[in-house]
Amino acid sequence: DAGVTQSPTHLIKTRGQQVTLRCSPKSGHDTVSWYQQALGQGPQFIFQYYEEEERQRGNFPDRFSGHQFPNYSSELNVNALLLGDSALYLCASSWGNRIGGISGYTFGSGTRLTVV
């Protein structure tokens, strides 16, 4: 049973560019959440997708956008990259129709984004 897979594992972008990160949820999961983890810090919630719509959003600017496809996979897009966007981006999948916490998250290994 495949877990959460993220691609790419690493990438380097130039300030001002745009980037797309991808996430395939664990088999049977229908909800995808994205987190940003800056070096030496805990992850911060970006947003969550369920039924192809953004269900919740953290305190991130509109430069951060996402999408969920009918097969439940998801993309995170970041426009006009800043040096401060350098971080590990974690994707987590879960059941969307169950009470939070009971469903539990399964995390991927993340994408390390470096902006130069």
Place this chain on the structure above:
Amino acid sequence: AQTVTQSQPEMSVQEAETVTLSCTYDTSESDYYLFWYKQPPSRQMILVIRQEAYKQQNATENRFSVNFQKAAKSFSLKISDSQLGDAAMYFCAFMTSDMLTFGGGTRLMVKP
């Protein structure tokens, strides 16, 4: 807004000994869940233990147990019989509405 504080940036324990990692949180919610996650160098967040706030009994998972003090908003993790494989970053996290708020983490080192 919820906040989670881990006051110990680094902890060290001798193999086979016991160590306790501290966590406090602040919330106005009455229904929530608390978690401890382990993040090894592989970067994947691995669930260690989970506690439902409405349960008074402290959760245990093999060598891992928690001390949940709801009134004090405290949620510490005890690791017994520490093993070399326990070395990692440990994050305390609070969940409400299916969204996690993490603390800043504690780096646990295990000495052979």
